[in-house]
Amino acid sequence: MTFTIYESTRVWTRTWALPADNQAPRRARQHLDRVLPAVTCPDETTAQLQLLVSELVTNALQAHAAAPAAPLAGAGPELWVGLPPEHQELTLAVFDGCPGHLPRLADQRPCELAESGRGLAIVEALTRGRWGVQRASSQCSPTPLAGKIVWAIPHVPALAAS
Template identity: 35%
Template sequence: MVRPCRLTPQEAAVSTADATDEPPEIGSDPGSASVELPVSVSVEVPVSVSVRRWPNGPLCVPRARHHLRREMKAWGVAPPVVDAAELVVSELVTNAVRHASRPRGRLIETRFLRMGDGVRIEVHDANEVWPQAHKAAEDEESGRGLALVDALTDARWGVSRREGVGKLVWAVVGKGDAG
């Protein structure tokens, strides 16, 4: 049985030139324990994409949230999904503003990709340090953002490298299979 796997377009851009339906020759190299197997790849292409760059500062959080809401309403996404996505983008952009303010003068980029009945939210920043989820103490006033993102996305979020410097933090809200 071949299980389809979901990959981002970047992950799916691997070469399949060496793939073959022929079984590997067993025993041709007695020291070899590796076997190449055919892989089935399923990639969902976004229906719509919105990309914006924001100056790194506290004002970009409400602006990104407002931009996301406007785009999702135009795309016809259900209001409960829009509400959850607004919270997710607020947390991710806040993290970028708070923790990725260096190098100075770099922009934060948001990408919203409509996928099925949901949206993939990406927040790109120039900081190389990846966020770490941790359990906040009851008396702490911050530190719950990634736990909230995890709950709102059914654990469909992560961090990836990006071209150039920095990282992108992504999350999928709704029924889109973009993770």
């Protein structure tokens, strides 16, 4: 399997620590809502961005739960948002402290009754394949914490500065 490594020179405009519980996707959407007024995008695009960030955070929570030992007690995922000054390409990333648990797109679709297994297919669709995984260090932890980010560049019409 091949993972695309995103350019390491990306400047993360905003970063937020999220709780390590089922409130994390909601909190991530709230943080994203604070960034979106800086750009003009239709309501449908906003909904797609919220869905994308929810899927990324949910995958990070699942990686945390699947880790043999919790990386740091209480350490949750982190939401990183990259928005260049020209507002042309929004990048979303979610950090988790589980560098050995690399997500991958399933080879087959889950059965219709399955409760999980569609998240990365949604990410793939909303980014048109512009997503990937790379090792990273926490931006929010007061102590060094190695992990990974799953980053995504949503497929949205050119964003305009408001």
